[in-house]
Amino acid sequence: MTAEAEEWALPADREAVREALIEWYEDDHREFPWRRTDDPYEILVSEVMSQQTQLGRVVEAWEEFLERWPTTAALADADRADVVGFWTDHSLGYNNRAKYLHEAAQQVQEEYDGDFPGTPDELQELMGVGPYTANAVASFAFNDGDAVVDTNVKRVLYRAFDVPDDDGAFEAAASELMPAGRSRVWNNAIMELGGVACEQTPHCDEAGCPWREWCGAYASGDFTAPDVPTQPSFEGSRRQFRGRIVRTLKEYDELELDALGHRIRVDYAPDGEYGRAWLEGLLDDLESDGLVDLERDDTDGPVARLQR
Template identity: 80%
Template sequence: MTDALPTEADAAAEFDREAVREALVSWYEADHRSFPWRETDDPYRILVSEVMSQQTQLARVEEAYREFLDEWPTVEDLAAADRSDVVGFWTAHSLGYNNRAKYLHTAAGQVVERGGFPETPDELQDLHGVGPYTANAVASFAFNAGDAVVDTNVKRVLHRAFDVPDDDAAFEAWANDLMPEGESRVWNNAVMELGGVACGKAPRCDEAGCPWREWCHAYATGDFTAPDVPTQPKFEGSRRQMRGRVVGALREGDELELDTLGHRVRVDYAPDGEYGREWLRGLLSDLESDGLVTVDEERASLRR
């Protein structure tokens, strides 16, 4: 255990930053959702995707994004377009808030006039309609020069994983402290993927192979509330869920030693720990009483 957590986040616990970083990036690079804007570092294409994505479902954005770039493939093409055509495209694709189309068209003109895209978050905010979040996203994904992204998904992940208080300054401090220096592109993609795939409002910790289960406060306690999830899910982390995992593991392994079974049920299982043999035997006792499993001193199996 090394490195104190950020004092700005009002936390005193310690953890291994490098292990946390490596686990997340490795998880992301091994398998992640494919979106066309993740396959480019063209700032124009990334800006288009970011403006389209504001409060719009990604499934609808992807189709509109491809068609928009077929119509206006470069920033110069968009700057030269008739604004009414751009707004008409926006309306036809139900992207909402037509002002975004106007702002994007104006921003394209600014980029052409200045001879290229600005590269830092502060400079990108000089473009019309580009606020701090969008500026940071373009800087991160186009130029690898951004700060940590802090959106609703990221706040949820940090709150659950590290028990960060629901405070904007704390979230900013934690997010920036965790992000490896000079790696905003891969890091911000990875942490947002974590929030979108594994740590949504209804968490999918084991199903998605969440790489932070080892350190996660919510996974350890079963409390998956978050700033945007005011009520705790009834099933995730519950005893009922753990019983289901026991049965599932025994179906696959027929008869298993208790410690082998424990590790299949919880990633943080430790024979003498809080989630150890005593905890596991409690689950097995319930299942044995229900006539579902057979247990001896060292092994368990499904009752046939």
């Protein structure tokens, strides 16, 4: 175990953590059509399309692409200009991705007799397929991949288990958590967690995050992360932040001052510009409006709750 790993807060009961996430995912998750297939060609198309496009927009493009070129053989025989034109018409990002996808289909046909290679290393031999995409296809098509580590997964691991902001540490932690032989469901599940519960602005309770009992960020209220280092200088008025306070307190019976502060803005710092003094000013306004009670206790510190 590396020096960094010694500092990780990975729970001792790994199996409970794994099963909680998988059960949460299998109970309810976003329905994307590529999650209902194990065809490596269809999954590769979805992965390439998703590299620079929101998933909601990818669905229609993915379905139309596969209707036009349903197999690697069909895509390999297509005119490259038509494939690039489709990419441009659907605003799917850099056109070279369409070119590489077309070339990869030709490789599968010519070098692999129409059968997709199945391991991450073999898949990287295809044109335009890097380590992440290769691993995703191996996981979702063949259930034989490594732990996927994307921005969402890094955010989850950083917040939940204090994994340091280091690519090697993220990869090691993700690999340690992933159950053997279950890369398909696991990688889908942990990316779903980062996509719907542990977003840049977290929705822990609303999304029923299955890791709340183990999560360091949920316990502390500090939801900073590698891709959420600071909040933009000022996104709204005091009125908007007062609204955030009210919405947050509706989710909890009561919150101590610092826990509340961390939940309404990611760059909250008790002694900083947006700290306790700033927050107490907002709470004083809400208290004057008859919306919030602020209980000041010299022992435990101020506690905020909605007025009943």
